[in-house]
Amino acid sequence: MNRKNIAPEIPATKLIFDVDAIRADFPILRQNIHGKQLVYLDNAATAQKPERVIKTLDNYYREYNANIHRGIHTLSQKATEAYEKARVKVQHFINASSAKEIIFVRGTTEGINLVAQSYGRTRLKTGDEIIISEMEHHSNIVPWQLLCEQTGAVLRVIPMNDDGELIMEEFEKLLGKKTRIVSVGHISNALGTINPIKKIIKVAHSCNAIVLIDGAQSVPHTAIDVQTLDCDFYAFSGHKLFGPTGIGVLYGKQSLLENMPPYHGGGDMIKMVTFKKTLYNDLPYKFEAGTPHISGVIGLGEAIDYVNDIGFDTIAAYENELIDYAIREASAIAGLKLIGTARDKASILSFVMDNIHPHDIGTVLDHEGIAIRTGHHCAMPVMEHFHVPATARASFAFYNKREEVDLLMTALEKCKEVFK
């Protein structure tokens, strides 16, 4: 299997990666579920948090909880400093050219809605076109449908093939003079497909469309360089990146953000308010109305430090080996069908089993202490494509081990036993 987008050329044996040491960083993993050691394979839904992140949150509330950008007292200064330092960490993490391009939002969902409403609503008109893909998460479908209702724009959808890969020729056919926005996921949460976003961005730009990348599933697995990608917007969630829930990032090119109206109005996003006229604040504050999720931002900064300390080369090499192993083992189970067999695939194993509903697989596995997700994964069009009501999905992080893959496979055999 080709992993050119993610896997660097490091032979696995050379890696200095001690998975047990990594696991020790995650306190939640040390527990039993139904009397069995927890095997957490629902990382695509949300990832667990390392001790460092938990301590950082604890420390913030114990030592320097204060509102930011407002007080001149010491605690407020400390909190503001930590908050802004985290913004710079995010900037470097995705290689943005300026910290002004980093907007803190609640998550991927809010990031996409911000772009749809602030950029889209002011610019799009009847007949303009927005292109998304068949494998998008609902959060990269519905905001655009709302925008279409508001502006009369039309939504077009890039189809995928039966391996769960985007059909690029069809994308190029959809692109045209009317295309204003292209918004696609970097990695599909339902299938694991890694989309060729660099190419998508390049082709879309040749038609003067702007491109938003939904990076919810990619940031935990691969290094992102928004300048090399040349994307216009990139959105991701902190909680899938080993950080807190309720915090996420929208990256936008400064030239675009500067010309966009605020998304929410309130405190912090203004320079001066009179009843006649209000002067908006500069970037990034223009888009951060109200008291933000301060601890979340600081916690996200710590999560980024943690991931950087391990390093994406190491992470990607380890995870690719793990998913390859999982794919191999799963393929050997009679009656199991993988959903999503793209050539370029990240740490997600989506599957169905003959005569066993995914929901029942989920319950049997839970009894074995194994947490997976079952359902439509907020990607109902994907389920429709594969003519399944739902799938079972095991999704991996770098703290998962081969032994856990083995436990998963044993439990799947047990499912067959229960329903035979």
Next chain:
Amino acid sequence: MFDLKDLYQEVIVDHNRSPRNFGKMDNADRVAEGFNPICGDRLNLYLKLDNNRIADVSFDGSGCAISTASASLMTDELKGKSIVEAETMFNDFHRMLTDDKPHDMKQIEQLGKLAVLLGVKHYPTRVKCATLCWHTLHSAIEGKKTPVSTE
């Protein structure tokens, strides 16, 4: 600790494997559709009424073992019952799965074969799977036009 066998009892596995009263009823008096958006379960319920009695009932659709077995067992139990009896049964069944209080064994006995679904009580996320068919039945009896949803 609760054993998996208490949930997936033999009767349930059997009704899932070969559901009774499964299939579309062409001359149904009432049809209703049920949907569980969380897991994608879909169920159509077909009723043939004779005065206030359920002369015949069948279902089709796709769902998990709990939802399929529950619909299969329900349709088996309902044939010949009056609408009032059916609604009472729904209430008792619902109470069996959601009530925190210890079971009244007499009440559970009245549920007949449905009592095998008692184990679902210990799986709060699965209660909706077991009750989807009943909600759909209720909607068919009421003659509702819009599909019922568990959410």
